[in-house]
Amino acid sequence: MKKIGTYTARGTINPGSSSAGLTKKIQLFDGKFDTAMKVTKFELMFTDPDNSSNDVYGMLLTEFLYSGFDEEFNFSESRQLGWASAANVYSDSGTTAQPFNLIDRDNLVVEDLFVYVRSGTSAAGVNYYIEFDKYDISEGLGALTMVRNSAQNV
Numbered sequence: 001m002k003k004i005g006t007y008t009a010r011g012t013i014n015p016g017s018s019s020a021g022l023t024k025k026i027q028l029f030d031g032k033f034d035t036a037m038k039v040t041k042f043e044l045m046f047t048d049p050d051n052s053s054n055d056v057y058g059m060l061l062t063e064f065l066y067s068g069f070d071e072e073f074n075f076s077e078s079r080q081l082g083w084a085s086a087a088n089v090y091s092d093s094g095t096t097a098q099p100f101n102l103i104d105r106d107n108l109v110v111e112d113l114f115v116y117v118r119s120g121t122s123a124a125g126v127n128y129y130i131e132f133d134k135y136d137i138s139e140g141l142g143a144l145t146m147v148r149n150s151a152q153n154v
Contacts, residue, residue, distance in 0.1 A: 021118030033142035047125035062149035
């Protein structure tokens, strides 16, 4: 694999009061099966960071999963490759909950990526920030990656 570039994707998702959360597609596919993106960073932050009752969690997915799918962090689910959460919930001691971020180090994405966000509150909006490295790969690795990212055992 040869690194050929570094990219970012950022935006805002408004989960509102939707108990099912919302999913946004990040189009990465360049029409080639011999290039892939590797996610290196995934962060979530509220559009209203001084609201003391916000909480959110999100995932990076390799396939769009219908509304009502099992939204839990599931490290055995091959279509989930990144997880993050953030909260502005203040305790009596005045401390805030720590953010959580984890990305599968072995991830590769040949086609598109989906950002899923769900909030336990009616947050006005959630910002996401994703960093990628782009790689030149063999077509064989591209095909294997596509199979892995579609939840099939390899």
